[in-house]
Amino acid sequence: MTPALRTEHLTRRFGALEALGDVSLAIASGARHALIGPNGAGKTTLVNLLAGSLAPSAGEVYLAGERITPLAQYRRVKRGLVRTFQVSSLFGGLTVLESVVLAILEREGRAALWRRPVARCTVEIDEAMALLGELRLADDAGRRASALAYGRQRLLEIALALASRPRVLLLDEPAAGIPAAQSAEVFRAIAALPAAVTVLFIEHDMELVFRFAERITVLAGGRVLAEGAPEEIARDRAVREVYLGTADA
Amino acid sequence: MSRAPALPSGRWHAAEAIPWLLAIACFFLFPGYRVLASHVFIAALFALSLDLVLGYAGILTLGHAAFFGLGAYTAGLLAAHGWGEPFSGLALAAAVAALGGLAVSFLVVRGTDLARLMVTLGVGLLLYEAANRAAWLTGGVDGLSGVAMGKLFGVFPFDLFGNAAYAYTLAVLFALFVFTRRVAASPFGLSLRAIRENRARMPALGAPVERRLVAAFTLGAAIAGVAGALLAQTTQFVGLDTLAFHRSADVLVMLVLGGAGRLYGALVGTAVFMVAQDRLAGIDPVYWQFWLGLLLVAIVFVARGGILGAADALRRRLRR
Numbered sequence: 001m002t003p004a005l006r007t008e009h010l011t012r013r014f015g016a017l018e019a020l021g022d023v024s025l026a027i028a029s030g031a032r033h034a035l036i037g038p039n040g041a042g043k044t045t046l047v048n049l050l051a052g053s054l055a056p057s058a059g060e061v062y063l064a065g066e067r068i069t070p071l072a073q074y075r076r077v078k079r080g081l082v083r084t085f086q087v088s089s090l091f092g093g094l095t096v097l098e099s100v101v102l103a104i105l106e107r108e109g110r111a112a113l114w115r116r117p118v119a120r121c122t123v124e125i126d127e128a129m130a131l132l133g134e135l136r137l138a139d140d141a142g143r144r145a146s147a148l149a150y151g152r153q154r155l156l157e158i159a160l161a162l163a164s165r166p167r168v169l170l171l172d173e174p175a176a177g178i179p180a181a182q183s184a185e186v187f188r189a190i191a192a193l194p195a196a197v198t199v200l201f202i203e204h205d206m207e208l209v210f211r212f213a214e215r216i217t218v219l220a221g222g223r224v225l226a227e228g229a230p231e232e233i234a235r236d237r238a239v240r241e242v243y244l245g246t247a248d249a
Numbered sequence: 250m251s252r253a254p255a256l257p258s259g260r261w262h263a264a265e266a267i268p269w270l271l272a273i274a275c276f277f278l279f280p281g282y283r284v285l286a287s288h289v290f291i292a293a294l295f296a297l298s299l300d301l302v303l304g305y306a307g308i309l310t311l312g313h314a315a316f317f318g319l320g321a322y323t324a325g326l327l328a329a330h331g332w333g334e335p336f337s338g339l340a341l342a343a344a345v346a347a348l349g350g351l352a353v354s355f356l357v358v359r360g361t362d363l364a365r366l367m368v369t370l371g372v373g374l375l376l377y378e379a380a381n382r383a384a385w386l387t388g389g390v391d392g393l394s395g396v397a398m399g400k401l402f403g404v405f406p407f408d409l410f411g412n413a414a415y416a417y418t419l420a421v422l423f424a425l426f427v428f429t430r431r432v433a434a435s436p437f438g439l440s441l442r443a444i445r446e447n448r449a450r451m452p453a454l455g456a457p458v459e460r461r462l463v464a465a466f467t468l469g470a471a472i473a474g475v476a477g478a479l480l481a482q483t484t485q486f487v488g489l490d491t492l493a494f495h496r497s498a499d500v501l502v503m504l505v506l507g508g509a510g511r512l513y514g515a516l517v518g519t520a521v522f523m524v525a526q527d528r529l530a531g532i533d534p535v536y537w538q539f540w541l542g543l544l545l546v547a548i549v550f551v552a553r554g555g556i557l558g559a560a561d562a563l564r565r566r567l568r569r
């Protein structure tokens with residue numbers, strides 16, 4: 001079967017620094033695939049290259065078998081490749097509901113309509129409220145994104161991605177910096193996604209990684225160190241040395 | 250499921266009648282100021298067009314007068330060459346200004362704030378000088394004379410006392426305000442606000458940011474063109490100052506003074522600015538510059554969000 005997402009020799013340099021070097025990986029359709037590695041390993045850079053917010057120095061990206069390397073970021077989103085940000089990137093002055101309704105309208109290609117007020121887009125509003133309800137954000141729907149507590153902002157970040165109805169979802173440390181109880185909530189929402197949705201997630205909490213991931217790719221120094229099923233990764237000596245050994249603390 | 254909180258609805262609030270009733274009342278209360286009032290309405294429309302570009306789309310510009318001038322010269326030239334019907338003149342002025350805006354928009358949508366300031370400033374200066382050199386067409390520094398307007402609806406002539414001009418400019422301002430208000434409450438308006446808040450995030454929602462900004466800039470230019478055309482038609486003259494830098498700067502000040510991104514800020518800011526200018530500059534022009542300077546500093550440090558922003562903050566504090 002064609003992988004949902006595939007890279008060939010993907011490389012990105014920042015000046016003399018090679019943040020990512022010669023990464024070739026394939027993510028099976030419908031997989032829950034974890035990307036792990038120490039800080040500075042190049043995980044976020046890889047997500048940026050996949051999403052198209054950063055251009056590669058070399059290499060190719062394929063979405064469902066089609067080469068998308070030259071495609072602009074918003075066009076990749078239209079094809080179902082959606083990402084979240086490690087550091088929440090929200091619309092501070094918009095309310096939570098406005099933000100999610102906008103994401104839905106963009107998905108539908110109706111965000112450039114000017115004749116009808118937003119309040120009359122009832123189908124989108126209902127969908128947004130249902131989504132916010134699932135993420136337990138409904139009570140905050142009328143608040144400005146900038147007024148939300150940190151953990152709630154992380155949830156809104158995910159709500160925006162889900163509102164785009166991704167086929168391939170790239171999650172950059174979705175639970176970073178929020179209490180364990182809430183990170184479980186985040187992952188519950190991710191686990192509830194339709195099985196057909198392919199998920200690539202970056203996560204530091206090994207317990208969450210081993211609970212949710214069907215496959216794991218380990219990055220270190222911009223290179224793929226190992227790839228395999230969780231049991232294989234847990235047994236891998238190189239991984240234990242470079243990553244698990246140091247990150248346990 | 251909980252009830253959805255309020256979203257931009259475009260529904261009219263009773264208090265919104267106040268500025269418009271006031272504008273109508275002024276016709277009877279201050280008959281000696283009808284000409285000034287029509288200038289205020291024109292400037293308010295110009296500020297409203299800037300609000301779309303700056304207040305909603307977040308595009309900083311120091312050259313918005315380029316489109317005001319394009320509209321003014323289009324309407325003026327039409328009337329000077331025998332096409333004196335006002336409404337079709339407005340429409341053509343809007344079309345020419347929109348084309349100009351479309352062309353310039355490709356230069357501004359990509360850049361940073363600083364790049365946008367420089368590009369719009371440059372385009373403004375360029376157009377000013379072009380109009381100055383093309384004296385055979387524009388009249389150069391002497392201005393374009395011989396603008397002969399037809400009657401409104403073929404019935405009402407533009408009189409010296411500004412009666413027709415008052416009604417005409419107020420009606421056009423109101424019509425375009427209703428239109429702009431509708432755009433602001435629409436999904437398009439929401440997406441512009443989102444671009445202003447966090448441009449980098451928008452492509453991740455699948456939004457073609459540049460296309461949206463092109464549309465907003467072009468629309469703003471078209472409305473600015475209508476404002477310029479109104480000035481040309483009601484004064485039956487077009488001067489180089491329609492393209493001047495100070496006009497771009499003044500409209501920016503008026504909008505920020507009233508409060509950007511809220512439509513009514515354009516109206517309030519313009520009215521306060523122009524009435525104050527008329528009063529204070531009458532006493533002593535230097536005096537006016539002094540108070541204007543002080544006001545600008547005060548807005549930034551005391552009243553973020555301009556007059557309406559300050560009023561909002563005050564109301565929230567009183568309610569608490």
Ligand SMILES: Nc1ncnc2c1ncn2[C@@H]1O[C@H](COP(=O)(O)OP(=O)(O)O)[C@@H](O)[C@H]1O
Pocket residue numbers: 014017019037038039040041042043044045046
């Ligand atoms: N825009 C950038 N400019 C320069 N260096 C960068 C940039 N983005 C990331 N880097 C560098 O690339 C390396 C990988 O960063 P990143 O992908 O953020 O790592 P991770 O997400 O795995 O922690 C780091 O050394 C980082 O400093």
Ligand SMILES: [Mg+2]
Pocket residue numbers: 043044045086
């Ligand atoms: Mg990272």
